[in-house]
Amino acid sequence: MSNATETFIHAARERLAQQTAAHAASWHLGEKADWAADLDAGAIRLQKQNIEG
Numbered sequence: 001m002s003n004a005t006e007t008f009i010h011a012a013r014e015r016l017a018q019q020t021a022a023h024a025a026s027w028h029l030g031e032k033a034d035w036a037a038d039l040d041a042g043a044i045r046l047q048k049q050n051i052e053g
Contacts, residue, residue: 024030034047
């Protein structure tokens with residue numbers, strides 16, 4: 001594999017990691033305990049996890 005190809009792949013993976021982190025933060029991924037999709041109604045229900053402490 002050429003150096004240019006390796007550089008491109010590394011940069012693409014870095015950009016994907018940045019985009020994934022931004023989406024996780026804005027969509028609050030990992031913060032919901034449960035979700036369900038009602039495809040007929042076109043709705044997604046998210047239920048937040050109860051945190052006690």
